[in-house]
Amino acid sequence: MSLKKLSDCRLYTFIDMAYTAGRSVIELTRQLCEGGSDIIQLRAKNSSADEVRALTEKILPITEACGVWLTVNDHPKLTMELGAPLCHMGQEDFFEGGYTMVDQVTGCPRAMRLGLSTHTPDQAERALRAGPDYIAIGPVFATPTKPGRPPVTLDYVRWAKQNVGIPWFAIGGINMQNIDKVLEAGARRICVVSAILNAHDVAAECAKYRSRVDAVR
Numbered sequence: 001m002s003l004k005k006l007s008d009c010r011l012y013t014f015i016d017m018a019y020t021a022g023r024s025v026i027e028l029t030r031q032l033c034e035g036g037s038d039i040i041q042l043r044a045k046n047s048s049a050d051e052v053r054a055l056t057e058k059i060l061p062i063t064e065a066c067g068v069w070l071t072v073n074d075h076p077k078l079t080m081e082l083g084a085p086l087c088h089m090g091q092e093d094f095f096e097g098g099y100t101m102v103d104q105v106t107g108c109p110r111a112m113r114l115g116l117s118t119h120t121p122d123q124a125e126r127a128l129r130a131g132p133d134y135i136a137i138g139p140v141f142a143t144p145t146k147p148g149r150p151p152v153t154l155d156y157v158r159w160a161k162q163n164v165g166i167p168w169f170a171i172g173g174i175n176m177q178n179i180d181k182v183l184e185a186g187a188r189r190i191c192v193v194s195a196i197l198n199a200h201d202v203a204a205e206c207a208k209y210r211s212r213v214d215a216v217r
Contacts, residue, residue, distance in 0.1 A: 001067030003085060006113065006134055006167045009038035009069065010213045012191040013206060015059065016145065017044040019197040028202060029059045033066040035196075035206025041071040041088055043193075049078060056082050071115065076105045080112050086133070090117045095126070102131045119152055121159050128166065135164065136191065139172020140182060145193050146172060154185040161186025176208065183216045 013032045015025050032040050040063055044052050052075050060082060063070040071086040072079040079087040087105070089097075094116055099105055102114050113133040118124040127135050137160045142151045151172065160168050170182050171191035182190060192209050199205035 001065060003067055003069055004038055006039075006069070009167065010189050011037050011206070011210050012039040012041065012071075012169050012171075012189065013037040013196055014041045014043055014191070014193045015055075016041075016193055016197060017047060017055075018145075019194055025055055026058050026062065028197070029062045031202040032196070032206055033062060033068050035203040036210030037068055037206060039069040039071055039086070041073055041191075043073040045073075049075060053078055053082065056084060060084055076112070076114070080107075084112065086113045086115065088115045088117070088136075091119070091123055091127070094130070100130060102133075119149070119156075121156070121163070124160065124164060128164070132166070134167040134169060136169050136171045137164075137187075138170060138191070140170050141173025141178060143173035143194070154181060157182060157185040157187050176212075179209065179212055183213070188213070188216065 015028055020028060029040060042055055042059060044055060056072055060070050069086050070084045071088045072084050073088050074093055076087045106112050106114050115134040115136060116127040116132045117136045118127050124135060137156055139146045139149055139151050140154065140157060157170050167189060169189040169191045170187035174182055174190055174192050175195040190213055196202060196205050
């Protein structure tokens with residue numbers, strides 16, 4: 001099944017190994033696809049490259065069959081080798097890794113797409129100059145997913161609405177209690193990690209966020 005344009009993607013979810021609690025990544029991926037995810041990121045911060053490879057090989061056939069983007073966090077070479085369509089890198093991994101332009105990672109023409117994290121307007125502007133396919137804006141709220149990183153608040157979301165011309169996703173501590181505030185601040189694409197993965201019914205919880213973002217244009 002073909003992939004949506006990134007600009008048409010609204011809901012970005014995660015297979016974060018810190019929140020799988022022993023559940024099957026294959027089943028979780030199916031549930032996220034069933035619930036309406038447009039993009040699923042594999043985040044395995046404490047796993048070896050070989051472990052990330054094995055996880056990607058399990059997940060990719062499912063996302064491909066469902067027309068969902070699979071993003072691999074922090075492993076651009078592995079992403080390209082396995083044919084996953086998208087990689088995500090943090091500020092430190094990209095810029096402190098010696099890169100200044102996305103094409104240095106993806107090749108030209110690009111063998112994959114690449115997104116970058118940003119935490120301030122200055123970081124966003126630097127990231128935009130590098131030519132990513134999307135950027136992440138956050139963490140909007142405090143979140144255990146990013147311990148020790150102060151929230152960027154809704155002010156950064158409002159800034160992004162006015163200043164970012166490529167697809168951008170609000171991320172960090174977003175749940176059903178605060179999602180409306182994020183959408184009211186101007187976000188039209190959101191990332192949700194623990195609020196979905198910690199749910200008893202992942203597919204049903206995912207569908208709630210899908211419905212909420214689809215209600216706002």
